[in-house]
Amino acid sequence: MNDVLAYANGHDDWEAGFGFAARLAARLDGCLTGLNIFPSPAVPGGFYGATETFAAILESVRKAETAAYAAGAGFIAWAGRHGVRAAAWQVAEGNESNVLQRLGNRHDLLVMARDAHAADEHVRLGQILLHSGLPLVLLPPAWTRPPRFDCIALAWNGSAEALRAIHAARPLLRRARRIVVLRGELRDAYAEIGWLPPFDLVDYLACHGLEAELQGIAESGDAAGPALLEAAHLQRADLLVMGGYGRSRFSEWILGGATRHLLGHASLPLFLRH
Structure with a gap:
């Protein structure tokens, strides 16, 4: 398990989203990739002003993606302070199962937390599990404890x-x-x-x-x-x-x-x- 992929929404709190994965990668003397995924903007239709609405949605998504890209240097520095040998930061747009499947081709393990508020969360997690091609360490919501293997x-x-x-x-x-x-x-x-x-x-x-x-x-x-x-x-x-x-x-x-x-x-x- 030399390459650990950690997936979380947001980049405002590295510890909350990626703390477990960083400590696990450090214990395994492995590399860590942090990941944010943005869904592709949907094209609205059937009402007056749909083109302008889509343009505003697209601009908002692009701003969020730019901010996520800019956070990469902070993630890499933060992971290094946790003893991670090498770290990288990825931002992607599209269906999360497809993105994780593609990244799974060069990673050994996926780490992510369950979303306690999402509807049909088991369906979403099932799709990720079945199609990513990776073993999955699934954490309970808001899990803050470090990895232990007693x-x-x-x-x-x-x-x-x-x-x-x-x-x-x-x-x-x-x-x-x-x-x-x-x-x-x-x-x-x-x-x-x-x-x-x-x-x-x-x-x-x-x-x-x-x-x-x-x-x-x-x-x-x-x-x-x-x-x-x-x-x-x-x-x-x-x-x-x-x-x-x-x-x-x-x-x-x-x-x-x-x-x-x-x-x-x-x-x-x-x-x-x-």
Whole structure:
């Protein structure tokens, strides 16, 4: 995880928008890119004066973008004071999922916070998670605590998404004092067309020098989300690693109930990977 991408709206308070990401990049001895995204101005129509209205909207957006660009030097200096080895500042215009997908091609991890006031926030986050191509560290709203890895919890149900998330989180797992596997109902390897090879997560972690404890989760389906959060808090976890489970392969933005619940209610940082 040498290249961390941090996304936040605004550039008035570096600590509030990017503090966690800066400290994480410093701990990983990685580079940090801060990002602001502005939506493309929409062209109004159907009423008198629409052209003038659009011109005013466009001018306002361009002024905001110019101010965001000018803030770059301040961001880079601020990140350096937090021990970040190298920092950069990006301003983009367009659909945020498309922008993050493009930047994901040269970054290893995305860090951002959940917006507590946005309508259908789980849909927006699901689109980012499924299309950015990056592991995502999702912070609760207004999260101000620094990164801690005294205990990292792993949500495990035997799925490919869960394994990809755990595999991607290994640089953070190596810094954990405790690793707890929250094991739910495992998927049956013989229920698929053809037999899937057997896999033992604890053995896999041990091969990478990581010792893990096991904790069973009785709930399944949509009830698994609240059960995972409760178990993570009982273990005093600083981070919960889980896969982003899509309910439908044909409508990927519709996430499964457990993922949807965690995206909306998690009160600790999540590490997510689809």
